[in-house]
Amino acid sequence: MAVEMTKKILLATNNTGKLAELRAMLSGLPVDICGLGDFPGVVEVKETGSTFAENARLKAIGYALQTGLTSLADDSGLEVDALGGRPGVLSARYGGESTSFENKMKMLLSEIANVDFSDRSGQFSCAIAISDEKGGILFESKGICRGQIALSPIGSGGFGYDPIFVPDGYEQTFGELPGEIKRNISHRSHAFAQIMPFLRDFIAV
Secondary structure (H helix, E strand, O other): OOOOOOEEEEEOOOOHHHHHHHHHHOOOOOEEEEEHHHOOOOOOOOOOOOOHHHHHHHHHHHHHHHHOOEEEEEEEEEEEHHHOOOEHHHHHHOOOOOOOHHHHHHHHHHHOOOOOHHHOEEEEEEEEEEEOOOOOEEEEEEEEEEEEEOOOOOOOOOOOOHHHEEEOOOOOOOOOOOHHHHHHHOHHHHHHHHHHHHHHHHHHO
């Protein structure tokens, strides 16, 4: 009898909130999912790209070559229209890498303190790239979620800038909305919706 081999995919992140969210999205697929925490010897891949897509590619390729696994990486962030798209690709490093997200949100809100709520539009953007174990890009996708920047942080759910982002069509922030709703409407879910057919075919081979 032939033994069915379980495929492994590396979700290239140390962010526990993001890892949990991505694992939930992939929970229906017959695949062994691991994160960077399972490979303590890997060297961090620097996000030197000028776009989310460039950073996703850099991470997918860099971690695939180090681990020998098919690797899925994403880069995402908050783009505020009144700030010309900032913090953008610098979202995780806004105010310095050691600055907490609580303080990052305070900094951002102070920059748009005099902006009317009707003009506090923005979006979460996400780019995803999948690399094979040799560093060849297999698939890429992008997703966005439009919304407004709240006047102050509300809610303790999610992670990152979620407590100050109110998605279009809702009155609550991502920090307040149930995880199931966020997974259905988020920038990451839109990017994943495009990539899931590829993953299903890839895992079935």
